[in-house]
Amino acid sequence: MAIWTVCEARGSAFRATTYELLSRARQVAAAAGIDSVAVVMGADTALADQLNGQAQQVLCLQGSHLVGGDAGVWSAALASACKPAPPRLVLFADSDRSREVAPALAARLGYAALANGTGLDWDADQFVLTRPVYGGKAYASYGTGDAGCVAVFRPNSFSTEPGDVATTQVRTVAVDPAPSRVRVEALQPRAGGQVPLGEAQVVVCGGRGMKAAENLALLGELAKVLDGAVGVSRAVVDAGWAEHSAQVGKSGKTVSPGLYIVAGVSGAVHHTMGMDTAKVVVAINTDPNAPIFRYADYGVVGNALEVLPALTAALAAQG
Ligand SMILES: Cc1cc2nc3c(=O)[nH]c(=O)nc-3n(C[C@H](O)[C@H](O)[C@H](O)COP(=O)(O)OP(=O)(O)OC[C@H]3O[C@@H](n4cnc5c(N)ncnc54)[C@H](O)[C@@H]3O)c2cc1C
Known part of the structure; x- marks a missing residue:
């Protein structure tokens, strides 16, 4: 026992x-x-x-x-x-x-x-x-x-x-189990040494409101300052802007960080199922009625493409 x-x-x-x-x-x-x-x-x-x-x-x-x-x-x-x-x-x-x-x-x-x-x-x-x-x-x-x-x-x-x-x-x-019927050819660590999404204490997540694949770099820059990981909504994966391995939600990863910063994500239940045990949620959205604000401890009604760089610069200035 x-x-x-x-x-x-x-x-x-x-x-x-x-x-x-x-x-x-x-x-x-x-x-x-x-x-x-x-x-x-x-x-x-x-x-x-x-x-x-x-x-x-x-x-x-x-x-x-x-x-x-x-x-x-x-x-x-x-x-x-x-x-x-x-x-x-x-x-x-x-x-x-x-x-x-x-x-x-x-x-x-x-x-x-x-x-x-x-x-x-x-x-x-x-x-x-x-x-x-x-x-x-x-x-x-x-x-x-x-x-x-x-x-x-x-x-x-x-x-x-x-x-x-x-x-x-x-x-x-x-222990002597029967040999595997699966042959593993190679195990390769993920490139980039990023904090694993599922275990990160800080996750910066972006949705369709990020507008274009190249804007996702703004998420990475903020995550870097906070030693966190980048997540995305399914809309972003479906648009081909990011890999499915970064998707948060029902059909993606479940995260439970201390801080979840979420920008340009509407807050559909399929998304929130993957982050609803985050301790502190900061939401950035242009729409004051976006459902994501119901999950947020702090909300910023504004353009993610402006708010994210400003946040990164302010945090970086603090060291
Ligand atoms: C079976 C099933 C499983 C699913 N699994 C998942 C899953 O695992 N994860 C997941 O995320 N979704 C999942 N979905 C999809 C989910 O239902 C939503 O469609 C998806 O989460 C929407 O993504 P989004 O919030 O990025 O996009 P949208 O719903 O299009 O929302 C975009 C948001 O960005 C805001 N916005 C626009 N421009 C800006 C700007 N400049 N700055 C700030 N905000 C802006 C808008 O106001 C809007 O709220 C699943 C759906 C199904 C049916």
């Missing part, structure tokens, strides 16, 4: 969101009186060492077919590692890979599956998981009862606390 957190690495370090999820797992596991276990795919001891203090145990799953991250192989490996002492919860931070692995693992274990989670608590002797529903208009909380659950959480849902577990036990567990 434990809470497992599957820790996804990017190169030689874990994603920032790994640490926030481990922080919450520690707190909730302590409330439930059980251990928190960090699970690393691959027996990389240098990586495992980075998790010192983050969980009572670190499990490194070792198997020849784990490299490449095929979802079928990962879910089989995790399911076999779970067998001796099935965990109550298996937690993942949202990513393209975890969206594939988590439901497959839930099916193998016969557990419930929850996507898009934003809250995790221990209440009245059960785990309670929360996620937005009805396009972000409401939150639903689900009690696990005695059942196991595999859950995927939005980045930036929890605060990251310093690792405070005194004794971390690192164990390597050999």
Whole structure:
């Protein structure tokens, strides 16, 4: 009986969101009186060492077919590692890979599956998981009862606390899933070293109101000053001005930044579903009745092509 957190690495370090999820797992596991276990795919001891203090145990799953991250192989490996002492919860931070692995693992274990989670608590002797529903208009909380659950959480849902577990036990567990039927030819990091959109603390997002592809540079310039990432609405992607990987919304990425600056976006529900857990929203729109202002903490009625450069210049001047 434990809470497992599957820790996804990017190169030689874990994603920032790994640490926030481990922080919450520690707190909730302590409330439930059980251990928190960090699970690393691959027996990389240098990586495992980075998790010192983050969980009572670190499990490194070792198997020849784990490299490449095929979802079928990962879910089989995790399911076999779970067998001796099935965990109550298996937690993942949202990513393209975890969206594939988590439901497959839930099916193998016969557990419930929850996507898009934003809250995790221990209440009245059960785990309670929360996620937005009805396009972000409401939150639903689900009690696990005695059942196991595999859950995927939005980045930036929890605060990251310093690792405070005194004794971390690192164990390597050999797993031997069948080889992948998918052959990964190469894994290439995204060019430009931009902050990943889904995990960014600041997102500057532009919509059709940016008028032309070349104007999207204004979003990038503001994002650079704020060390943030650039997002766009679907209208921008449909117009061919930006890649789908930058799209925020129902059929794009879900973001949950501390600050969401949104310019020239009307605020259709399909868009707001992807950003409704942003902490502070600043909207820039020429139309004072644009629905996006309903989501905004601060609103600027004005031309994005003028307001964005002015904002960038003012922030850059502050250093
Ligand atoms: C199944 C489905 C899935 C979808 N998924 C997504 C999704 O993932 N993400 C998404 O974004 N949409 C999605 N959509 C589309 C969504 O419904 C909207 O059509 C889209 O979000 C509109 O994009 P927009 O706000 O950029 O453009 P518009 O709705 O055209 O709004 C442009 C806004 O810019 C303002 N504006 C104009 N000029 C300026 C200026 N100079 N300065 C400032 N403001 C200006 C206008 O007042 C207007 O409010 C989906 C739709 C469907 C049916």
